[in-house]
Amino acid sequence: MFKKILIANRGEIALRVIRTCKEMGIKTVAVYSTADAESLHVRFADEAVCIGPAPSNQSYLKMANIIAAAEITNADAIHPGYGFLSENAKFSKICEEHEIKFIGASPEMIEKMGDKATAKATMKAAGVPTIPGSEGLLESFEQTEKLAREMGYPVMLKATAGGGGKGMRAVWKEEDLRKAWDSARQEAGAAFGNDGMYMEKLIEEPRHIEIQVIGDQFGKACHLSERDCSVQRRHQKLTEETPSPFMTDKLRKEMGEAAVRAAEFIKYEGAGTVEFLVDKHRNFYFMEMNTRIQVEHPITEQVIDFDLIREQILVAAGVPISGKNYIPKLHSIECRINAEDPHNDFRPSPGRITTLHMPGGHGVRLDTHVYSGYTIPPNYDSMIAKLITTAQTREEAINKMKRALDEFVIEGIKTTIPFHRQLMDHPDYVAGNYTTKFMEDFEMAETED
Structure with a gap:
């Protein structure tokens, strides 16, 4: 097992990885830009190294600085999180050359699945339906x-x-x-x-449904069921849920088997997601494969009681997977809380958080790196929190989300909390009747902030 893992990321995902490492008895190294000096991942890691100024191309994307930080702290593995260098074949290769384990896909795997035309040809060869x-x-x-x-x-x-x-x-x-x-x-x-x-x-009335897979170093893979990510704006996901309200037992079985077939065909190692477009007749087609942990991974963890980050680390250390496929026992919804103004075309709203009250209670999970007094820098992605509710049924999960959103108070900046609160009351969303085109007709009602 690894003795020390460097997390080559920032924000809530860096904090998420640190938490699991601590539970596994593994030391952690945070890297940070000058803009993130006051971020919680810096405070909670065992060690922290500044790797450059605020712009990501001078810090979080600067491979030489990250490798240097790993070497001076004697880290024997790097977890890239999502975004930044998580699907960068060159970075995976450099880690390999420096004998630092990259907790993610191999350079060959990233290249094979990162180029969409190559990925599609590979999936056709694996017998996975393609568009x-x-x-x-x-x-x-x-x-x-x-x-x-x-x-x-x-x-x-x-x-x-x-x-x-x-x-x-x-x-x-x-x-x-x-x-x-x-x-x-x-x-x-x-x-x-x-x-x-x-x-x-072009697939008409499409739903974006992805299957979470895990593959080990011995060529074995399993799936952890699906997530419905169809509520999107400009191809960016806003909320996700599992199980999908569009899914049937037959479709889940077929899509799960196709995703496992895809992963085993390419001998995939680590956590990955096989993404499909599903048409109104429930025909499904391979779209792409993400060779990393996903932003929305917590909802899968909640419905099957499974720590995906822990599994990533175990697989990277050479531990075989059980090979068991998982079916959700509960229903879970995630709302991405962004520092954006939903009443003003979702314009970014960086700045200082003056007041913060976080929701809690049974079945409520909040993944965030922000706190009262924290200043959100303008240099990075605007997501500041992920609010997740889990319950026995979809209706209960929606009601729990409404209550949690009503409790969630962030002042000093604009956030997407009002949007999500309205979404939870939208009749088409409540009915599970939505596609990737849902946001094209969605209009924010005026609210009192």
Whole structure:
């Protein structure tokens, strides 16, 4: 087992990893930028090393600084959390070269699943259903135009190196294809340094449902059931739940088996998520695989009583998994609380928290790194907390979430708490009748702050 783990991340996920390490008797090293000097992960780690100024490309993305911090503190493993370097093949490789265990996927695995066109070809070979579309990257606009005609509109153009919705364009009719092609390539080139594109049939009324998998070093994998992440804004998830209200026993079995097949086919090691689009007829199609822990992992932990971070560490240390597939016993919902103003197009709202009251009670979990007096820096992602409620039924979990949101007081900044409170009363959400298009028609009602 590892003696000391460096957490190459910040905020609530760094704190989340530190907590499990402490429970396992493993020493921890926090790294931080100058903007995060007062963050809780710095305070609660056994050691802390400043790795640079506020901009992430000079700190949390600076591989040399992180490796140096690991070496001077004698850390024998690095946990990357999510975001930043968690799916960076080069960083995984550098850890390997320095004989520091990267608690995540191998460089080869990240490369294989990180490029969406390669990932799709790999999944087809594994017998996992994929969305009809181009074989590999599109070589020209003429090829794109011809294929779109053959598949039939609507189609979706996607950047192969994409993420966060960048380089994606839905095209509903042929006369819009050229403009979408040019703008998607330009956006992808600027964001990722790679303007390679592929195209898929656009799935109508889609739900975004992912399967949590764990694979060990011996080629064995299992799944920990599904999460429904369909409530999204600009391809960013806002809330998640498990089990999905759209799921049937038959669909869960089929999707779970496909996800395990995918993981074992590529001999996947660690915690990962196989993401699917599911159409209104409950046909499911592989979308991508995230080779890291997910933001929304707590809801899975809650419904099956399982510490995913602990399992990541055990697998990285060479411990085999049980191989058992899990089915949720309870219902759990997560609301991502962001420092954003939902009444003003979700504009970021960094600043100092003047008052904070956290909700509690049975079935309420709050993962956060903020406290009263903490200043949220403007340099990073705006998520400041994850509020999770768990109950016997979906209705009870929603009612518990309403109560917890009403208790949750954050003053000094704007947050998305009012949005989530309205969401919990929305008739379509309450009925479980939502798709990835849900937010396109959602309008915030005015509230008294």
